[in-house]
Amino acid sequence: MKDGITFIVEIVNNIHDILIVILNDILGLQMTDKDMHFWIMGFIGIFTFACVFVISKWLSKFPFGIQLIAFLYTLTFMVVLVFAIEIQQAITNRGNMEFIDAIIGMWGFIALFLVYVGIVAFFMIIKLIVGKFKRNDDDIEM
Structure with a gap:
């Protein structure tokens, strides 16, 4: 299990590094790590909420x-x-x-x-x- 978690952590770290390159170097936004966490987690959270809301509304029927x-x-x-x-x-x-x-x-x-x-x-x-x-x-x- 430890190897699996290490593998997932490595994937997340790679995605993190790619986002830094895209957001800061390519788009020139110069976001700090905290800024990036705010926006990325915010978007992931609101997307997840929307999906859960639609599925819950459908299931409640x-x-x-x-x-x-x-x-x-x-x-x-x-x-x-x-x-x-x-x-x-x-x-x-x-x-x-x-x-x-x-x-x-x-x-x-x-x-x-x-x-x-x-x-x-x-x-x-x-x-x-x-x-x-x-x-x-x-x-x-x-």
Whole structure:
């Protein structure tokens, strides 16, 4: 996992250097590192927000759309959390930074979420069955 993170860091550093050349040398903007972070992260953030907004609005129209949006938000949070914990272990040397630990942690969330889905489905089925019996009883009494 450490090699993977090092590879990603190298890619980000190369993109950073290319942006400095394009923005400062070619376009002559003379942006500081802080200026570049402000604008680039601002654009990435607003683009991400727009995409998430459109997808969330679309998903909210489906049955259980809000639950799906909550699941996706939680999934995103969990990905960040499990990788932050693994990176923290590498930095502090308390534990081993292993990709499989992150995967197992994510599977724990998925498994418990599926238990939640099963419980909700069970109660929805019971509600449907009770509703059918109640309607049948109402039809018989008339």
